[in-house]
Amino acid sequence: NAGVTQTPKFQVLKTGQSMTLQCAQDMNHEYMSWYRQDPGMGLRLIHYSVGAGITDQGEVPNGYNVSRSTTEDFPLRLLSAAPSQTSVYFCATCLTGIRTIGSPLHFGNGTRLTVT
Amino acid sequence: QKEVEQDPGPLSVPEGAIVSLNCTYSNSAFQYFMWYRQYSRKGPELLMYTYSSGNKEDGRFTAQVDKSSKYISLFIRDSQPSDSATYLCAMSVVRGAQKLVFGQGTRLTINP
Numbered sequence: 001n002a003g004v005t006q007t008p009k010f011q012v013l014k015t016g017q018s019m020t021l022q023c024a025q026d027m028n029h030e031y032m033s034w035y036r037q038d039p040g041m042g043l044r045l046i047h048y049s050v051g052a053g054i055t056d057q058g059e060v061p062n063g064y065n066v067s068r069s070t071t072e073d074f075p076l077r078l079l080s081a082a083p084s085q086t087s088v089y090f091c092a093t094c095l096t097g098i099r100t101i102g103s104p105l106h107f108g109n110g111t112r113l114t115v116t
Numbered sequence: 117q118k119e120v121e122q123d124p125g126p127l128s129v130p131e132g133a134i135v136s137l138n139c140t141y142s143n144s145a146f147q148y149f150m151w152y153r154q155y156s157r158k159g160p161e162l163l164m165y166t167y168s169s170g171n172k173e174d175g176r177f178t179a180q181v182d183k184s185s186k187y188i189s190l191f192i193r194d195s196q197p198s199d200s201a202t203y204l205c206a207m208s209v210v211r212g213a214q215k216l217v218f219g220q221g222t223r224l225t226i227n228p
Contacts, residue, residue: 004159031214040124042204043160043218050214058215090159094213104150105206105213107159 002026006091006108013081013115021076021111023091029106030096032074036060036087037110043090049074050096081115088112119143122205122219131228135192139205139219142186146207146217149181151190154202154221162213163203164190195226 007022025032033048045058049068063085065077078085091108122139129135137151148167152160164179166172166188172179180189188207192199205219 033214035218040220042118042120042122042220043206043216045215045217048215092159092213096212096214103212104162104165105152105160105216107161109157109159 004091004093004106004108006089006111008111009109010112011114013078013113015082015115017081018077018079019081021078021089021091021113023074023076023108024072025074025091025093025106026072027093027106028071029093030071032068032091032093033058033105034064034066034074034076035090035092037090038087046076046089081113083115086113086115117142118220119217120205120207120219123222124220126223126225128225128227129195131195131197131226133195133226135195135199135224135226137190137192137203137205137222137224139188140186141188141207141217143207143209143217144183144186145209148208148211149179149188150206150208150213150216151177151179152204152206152218154204156201160204197226197228200225 034046035043047066049055089111092105095103120141151164153163154160169183176193178191202221204221206216
């Protein structure tokens with residue numbers, strides 16, 4: 001049982017390049033989300049999904065796209081990277097519905113992205 | 117102004133001390149309050165979960181919520197070097213962990 005797996009662990013991009021951050025989970029969680037973590041800003045929600053085929057924007061969605069074609073995967077796409085997107089990105093998942101009481105958000109170990 | 121404010125520290129205390137970590141918030145609709153602990157180069161992990169006002173104790177950890185003051189606290193008794201980590205408060209309007217809003221995190225070091 002791997003939990004939440006994020007790849008790659010590290011990435012360096014040049015301004016204007018595109019890339020996809022991968023997130024996979026094996027816990028059959030309906031809810032999946034992407035956060036970015038920056039010094040002094042804490043964790044900020046980028047996009048989230050409550051099930052396959054359903055996505056929505058969080059607090060800081062600009063510059064990022066997501067899709068959810070399966071329960072297990074929730075990739076985050078940067079179409080044209082900018083230095084302001086230098087950050088640590090976390091994928092996080094949880095249960096939904098009545099089973100959520102006391103159920104935590106499960107995080108991956110992050111992708112450290114630098115845009116030069 | 118951020119919805120959730122947390123002093124980022126850093127906070128450094130001797131082993132065995134009582135640690136107090138705090139967050140304030142502005143959205144009165146928050147009902148679910150959590151504390152996450154994050155070790156270096158790892159994702160956050162849930163430490164404590166409380167619903168509405170009151171106290172909750174789990175071993176050396178006590179979480180306290182005061183909705184009238186929009187203020188939550190985490191107390192760590194008999195602190196250990198292994199408690200050294202970043203502590204993040206988080207809260208939500210909806211039941212569960214969806215769309216959590218996090219504080220900035222407080223970096224804590226326990227010195228042996």
